[in-house]
Amino acid sequence: MPKLAILHYLPLEYYPPVTNLIDYITHERSKDLKVKVFSCRNVKGREGYRVQGIGNRRKDIGYRSKDIGDKDLENRDKGIGNRSGDPKTNNLIPKILRSPFPKETDNSIIRLLKYLHYNLFTLLNLLIYRPNALLYYESYSAWPAYIYSKFFNQKCRIFIHHHEYASKEWYSKTMKQVQYFHQLEKKWLYPRATWNSQTNEDRLQFFHQDHPGLKKEQLRILPNYPPSKWKVESLKFKVDFNADLSCIVPQSLNAYNLNPKPNPLNPIKLVYVGSLSFQSTYLKELCEWVLLQNGKIQFDIYAYNLYDDVKEYLSGINSSWVNYYEEGIEYNDQPKVLAQYDVGLILYKAHNQNYTYNAPNKLFEYMACDLDVWYPDVLQGPKPYITATSYPKVVPVDFEDLENFDYTKAIDKEGLEYKPSEYFCEEVYKELVEALRS
Numbered sequence: 001m002p003k004l005a006i007l008h009y010l011p012l013e014y015y016p017p018v019t020n021l022i023d024y025i026t027h028e029r030s031k032d033l034k035v036k037v038f039s040c041r042n043v044k045g046r047e048g049y050r051v052q053g054i055g056n057r058r059k060d061i062g063y064r065s066k067d068i069g070d071k072d073l074e075n076r077d078k079g080i081g082n083r084s085g086d087p088k089t090n091n092l093i094p095k096i097l098r099s100p101f102p103k104e105t106d107n108s109i110i111r112l113l114k115y116l117h118y119n120l121f122t123l124l125n126l127l128i129y130r131p132n133a134l135l136y137y138e139s140y141s142a143w144p145a146y147i148y149s150k151f152f153n154q155k156c157r158i159f160i161h162h163h164e165y166a167s168k169e170w171y172s173k174t175m176k177q178v179q180y181f182h183q184l185e186k187k188w189l190y191p192r193a194t195w196n197s198q199t200n201e202d203r204l205q206f207f208h209q210d211h212p213g214l215k216k217e218q219l220r221i222l223p224n225y226p227p228s229k230w231k232v233e234s235l236k237f238k239v240d241f242n243a244d245l246s247c248i249v250p251q252s253l254n255a256y257n258l259n260p261k262p263n264p265l266n267p268i269k270l271v272y273v274g275s276l277s278f279q280s281t282y283l284k285e286l287c288e289w290v291l292l293q294n295g296k297i298q299f300d301i302y303a304y305n306l307y308d309d310v311k312e313y314l315s316g317i318n319s320s321w322v323n324y325y326e327e328g329i330e331y332n333d334q335p336k337v338l339a340q341y342d343v344g345l346i347l348y349k350a351h352n353q354n355y356t357y358n359a360p361n362k363l364f365e366y367m368a369c370d371l372d373v374w375y376p377d378v379l380q381g382p383k384p385y386i387t388a389t390s391y392p393k394v395v396p397v398d399f400e401d402l403e404n405f406d407y408t409k410a411i412d413k414e415g416l417e418y419k420p421s422e423y424f425c426e427e428v429y430k431e432l433v434e435a436l437r438s
Contacts, residue, residue, distance in 0.1 A: 040101035304328035
């Protein structure tokens with residue numbers, strides 16, 4: 001069986017695309033790949049990641065592996081590893097190895113020791129594990145991949161994915177350590193990689209311009225889509241919230257047409273999930289606009305990763321029409337929460353190249369839950385998904401001129417056809433996993 005190592009220095013809980021990949025491999029391709037994952041412990045109070053599908057511990061809808069039972073997953077979560085007693089499931093459950101992650105309050109020596117721990121601990125385990133394929137995420141994770149593939153196993157196939165596009169300007173301003181790792185990438189890892197992927201075509205073109213020596217067959221697009229189970233979960237919770245089955249008309253076995261006409265007596269419910277800052281988002285502009293609508297619009301914010309000045313601003317808003325939930329939402333709980341809303345918001349400003357050409361995870365997650373999406377018209381990434389004849393709608397908004405924004409037109413779906421989202425991670429991961437195991 002091929003052996004894969006996944007290197008993701010930043011805590012897994014902050015990056016759903018990588019945990020979705022681990023879930024997919026575990027439940028769909030566990031007989032094809034043996035997997036070990038190397039990451040850091042999360043320090044922001046998020047629920048620790050575990051493979052989805054533990055029926056008696058979570059009531060998940062979606063992945064159910066034919067090869068791995070609930071007891072095996074429970075044992076893995078308890079740290080028992082693969083001691084299931086069943087040879088059929090032995091070694092099928094990915095083992096996740098964690099290092100301590102630097103905190104903002106750590107002094108420079110402690111931070112250095114934690115950086116060293118991840119890199120040396122990961123390298124040592126790679127030497128023991130001896131993977132023949134290695135997938136690492138971004139320059140933060142590159143050093144163990146470089147040492148292992150150059151000095152110990154040059155036959156190991158290298159796969160690289162970037163959550164974000166990092167420009168030359170970004171590298172010039174980031175940590176010296178990451179700059180050094182990036183030099184190793186350019187000299188050894190990028191040229192040898194079977195797979196170098198970005199999240200969309202624009203970002204891939206920028207990456208290729210930065211590294212023109214890479215061959216076209218080395219370059220791939222790997223979008224950040226949610227699991228297909230989100231569609232089923234959000235529909236279930238929509239029905240629970242509405243308690244009105246008459247609003248659902250079956251269109252097929254796996255698609256439903258939700259009543260597109262909101263109750264005019266209720267406010268239009270907007271939701272934002274994600275990190276926030278005044279520099280990079282239109283948060284303040286939107287809050288001020290919502291407050292002027294006199295109860296016609298409700299805006300709920302779920303964010304645990306934000307600056308103190310933003311937290312102070314949101315906590316100081318004395319209105320029932322702007323609600324701030326500082327604990328955020330755990331990733332796998334989002335479908336049932338998003339089911340309560342009409343519109344999902346993207347608020348990023350186009351303050352650098354990475355943001356301008358970003359089609360954020362949230363775009364596809366909102367669409368998976370049948371929410372319309374409003375995004376700043378200065379962003380280029382969401383433009384290919386603008387809808388004219390169907391809903392859920394993707395609507396560009398001038399957040400610098402909200403005074404002239406006609407939200408009634410934006411939410412109007414008269415004459416539009418319901419078209420459920422088709423952007424789910426299983427299809428894009430299928431190609432990656434085939435490449436990893438070949």
